[in-house]
Amino acid sequence: MKFHVLRITVVLIFLQWSMSLQTKAYCQREDTTAASRLSEITVVAERIVREISPAQVLSGEKLERLSSYSVADAIRYFSGAQIKDYGGIGGLKSVNIRSLGSQHVGVFYDGIEIGNAQNGIVDLGKFSLDNMEAISVYNGQKSSIFQPAKDFASASAVYLQPKYPVFAPQKKYNLSVGMKTGSFGLANPSVLWEYRLTDRLSVSLSSEYMYTNGRYKFTYSTKGGYDTTATRRNGDVRMERIEAGLFGNMEGGHWKVKAYFYDSDRGYPGASVREEPGKFRHQDRQKDDNFFLQASMKKEFSQRYSLLLNGKYAYDYLHYLSDPREDVTTMYVNSHFRQKEGYLSVAHLFSITPWWSVSLSDDFAINKLNADLTDFVYPTRYSFLNAAATSISLKRFKMQASLLHTFVKDKTKAASAQASSRSRFTPSVVASYKPFDNTDLTFRAFYKKIFRLPTFNDLYYTFVGNKYLKPEYTAQLDIGAVYGKEFKTGVVRGIQAQADLYYNKVKDKIVALPASNQFRWTMLNFGKVDIKGIDAALQGLFRFAGMDVDTRLTYTYQRAQDVTDKTSQWYKGQIPYIPWHSGSVVVSGNYNGWMLTYSFIYTGERYESVANIVENYAPAWYTHDMALTKSLGIGGASWSGKLKVTLEVNNIFNQQYEVVQCYPMPGTNFKIRLRLDL
Numbered sequence: 001m002k003f004h005v006l007r008i009t010v011v012l013i014f015l016q017w018s019m020s021l022q023t024k025a026y027c028q029r030e031d032t033t034a035a036s037r038l039s040e041i042t043v044v045a046e047r048i049v050r051e052i053s054p055a056q057v058l059s060g061e062k063l064e065r066l067s068s069y070s071v072a073d074a075i076r077y078f079s080g081a082q083i084k085d086y087g088g089i090g091g092l093k094s095v096n097i098r099s100l101g102s103q104h105v106g107v108f109y110d111g112i113e114i115g116n117a118q119n120g121i122v123d124l125g126k127f128s129l130d131n132m133e134a135i136s137v138y139n140g141q142k143s144s145i146f147q148p149a150k151d152f153a154s155a156s157a158v159y160l161q162p163k164y165p166v167f168a169p170q171k172k173y174n175l176s177v178g179m180k181t182g183s184f185g186l187a188n189p190s191v192l193w194e195y196r197l198t199d200r201l202s203v204s205l206s207s208e209y210m211y212t213n214g215r216y217k218f219t220y221s222t223k224g225g226y227d228t229t230a231t232r233r234n235g236d237v238r239m240e241r242i243e244a245g246l247f248g249n250m251e252g253g254h255w256k257v258k259a260y261f262y263d264s265d266r267g268y269p270g271a272s273v274r275e276e277p278g279k280f281r282h283q284d285r286q287k288d289d290n291f292f293l294q295a296s297m298k299k300e301f302s303q304r305y306s307l308l309l310n311g312k313y314a315y316d317y318l319h320y321l322s323d324p325r326e327d328v329t330t331m332y333v334n335s336h337f338r339q340k341e342g343y344l345s346v347a348h349l350f351s352i353t354p355w356w357s358v359s360l361s362d363d364f365a366i367n368k369l370n371a372d373l374t375d376f377v378y379p380t381r382y383s384f385l386n387a388a389a390t391s392i393s394l395k396r397f398k399m400q401a402s403l404l405h406t407f408v409k410d411k412t413k414a415a416s417a418q419a420s421s422r423s424r425f426t427p428s429v430v431a432s433y434k435p436f437d438n439t440d441l442t443f444r445a446f447y448k449k450i451f452r453l454p455t456f457n458d459l460y461y462t463f464v465g466n467k468y469l470k471p472e473y474t475a476q477l478d479i480g481a482v483y484g485k486e487f488k489t490g491v492v493r494g495i496q497a498q499a500d501l502y503y504n505k506v507k508d509k510i511v512a513l514p515a516s517n518q519f520r521w522t523m524l525n526f527g528k529v530d531i532k533g534i535d536a537a538l539q540g541l542f543r544f545a546g547m548d549v550d551t552r553l554t555y556t557y558q559r560a561q562d563v564t565d566k567t568s569q570w571y572k573g574q575i576p577y578i579p580w581h582s583g584s585v586v587v588s589g590n591y592n593g594w595m596l597t598y599s600f601i602y603t604g605e606r607y608e609s610v611a612n613i614v615e616n617y618a619p620a621w622y623t624h625d626m627a628l629t630k631s632l633g634i635g636g637a638s639w640s641g642k643l644k645v646t647l648e649v650n651n652i653f654n655q656q657y658e659v660v661q662c663y664p665m666p667g668t669n670f671k672i673r674l675r676l677d678l
Helices: 002-021 045-049 060-065 071-075 456-460
Strands: 055-059 081-085 093-097 105-109 132-139 156-162 173-182 186-196 201-212 217-221 227-231 237-250 253-268 284-302 305-322 333-353 356-371 380-393 397-411 422-433 440-452 472-486 492-517 520-544 547-562 581-591 594-603 621-635 640-650 669-677
Touching: 055 060, 060 132, 060 581, 071 081, 071 093, 071 132, 071 156, 093 105, 093 156, 356 456
Parallel strands: 105 156
Antiparallel strands: 055 132, 081 093, 132 156, 173 186, 173 669, 186 201, 201 237, 217 227, 237 253, 253 284, 284 305, 305 333, 333 356, 356 380, 380 397, 397 422, 422 440, 440 472, 472 492, 492 520, 520 547, 547 581, 581 594, 594 621, 621 640, 640 669
16 A cells, blocks of 8 residues: 555656646746845844744854854754753754754754654754854744645754855855864864856865864762862764755756765763762763765746755664773663665645745655664654645735645564554644834734654664554644834844744653663653743844944743643643743944954753752753954955954853753863855
8 A cells, every 4th residue: 555655646746747847938036045145244133024933043144153063052042942962062962942842843954854763853963053054943834835845744943054155256166164173172174165167057065074072171069068070071072074065046946966974973971970970981982974965956937836846865874882891880782773764855836826825745755774673673664745835925914824744654574563554634824914014013823733753763662662652742822023123323223023922732742651660661652741931032233333233132931831640749840951941142243353252041940850849950050152253354466365263262150060960061161263265
């Protein structure tokens, strides 16, 4: 049956494509990828005003100013987002948006989702900012109906947009060479080369290497009650990234092909036991090899019809080693995991009238997982996603609605081990209203119901998985407002503000519970969570005495309660690691080639378990970071370039804190960045 459905879907996709290619009417279409590359002085909030769904964007120079090693570090500055960081530089970093869980966050790289059927989590620490043009976070879904079906299939989404080649007139190439060094033995060279082959064809090559020993000091209290200092060990990281792209423009559209390779070898420093953190040596190691090849084409064949094609092949290898001869606290683990993914998508946009559009999109994905675990079932997953959406855009009122159908069929080596097929319909509705013509005030709201399927680990991990698991459902309701105003004169040149009230409900939450003994666990649909929150962001652009000052403030309040069991003494307890209050501040001043940036991140008190008792209490933590940048013009009559030098001081006041219990974070550290653009 599944192969019959697969054949029909593939035939329909290519039949629709071939029919659309016969359309003869063409009109010139703006290259939206190039257009998304914002100039350095653009206020980020201008992008927010045009979004129907709640969205936050950091791009261009604003992104570079942040004292961040990776994408995960930058996302900390978004309201409603929490980063789980297991031990600083080398630890796993995952994002949780509005307390729904990391598996409910879709991560998209250059428009195509990064898959992980094994555990559903994308490690954002793997993605550096050196070749990143913009990072966008959407609650609900992206404010567009012209997108693949997968873009409708997450409770929230993170879009990573790499740099797109843009050339000055008469210039054939761009070259950017960078170097970072600093605390913890950091060495991080990078290079980006872009070349214009023809007026419509260009190529880019980006490469990066990073090494750090990951050793930093932290303070702890001993059993005797006095403070002492230890050094975090086995946190070294070595990684290489190579990325190549081919970009083409054509009449009415554009296309691109991208190859990506990432290799890393890292140590996991492990948990630091509070009473005796220096007693044990953690020697766990992990090696990752990630490769994908993806292609995309968007073309407008007429004023009434446009086509979007996406395709991808991905291969991921993970080797995890834990040796009790090196660390007596662990059992021997030497596991190898290999994932393969194939993905194909076609989306159609029909512009019926100037104010009414309809889209249809069909996605097919196949995922395979191989592992050398005892009695492993070697699962393969076939996923079919179909989405129908409509958009109405009037002068003051805009609305988008979509219906997503998901059909999933798993196959295992032993037929009796596979989970049953799943078929679900999930709707979403997004609307906005602008009450005044001359005031940039917009009210918006959305409702979305979505689910996340159990991962391969949830279903099939040896001695742990449960093939009878149901999907984990979420229902989201959001009401908010956005206001913006620009001024041509005076100190205040622009202000943008947004605020959203939201209510999320999670049912059939997948949790791990002990089975026959403490060493054998199983996955069950056991949890229910109610989440109420407020997200707010305020941005301003000021100019005085020849200096430009850009500010960004965010605040989040979340009440995320476990409502699984009314008879439990922990009923309505705040779920683990979700603070009631969190926020950030970024202030940048630019004067005569000098730029000073100050950033502050605050995470309020929280609990490390659903048992909200003193023993599980986690105090608030905050960090202050500062960066000073000088830009210099270099060269002569035959050539010219720009040299940018940045000095960063992070965690200025050397606060000792933990994002995750028993995983101490770095204290005060330094970094020097050099970048030469030719």
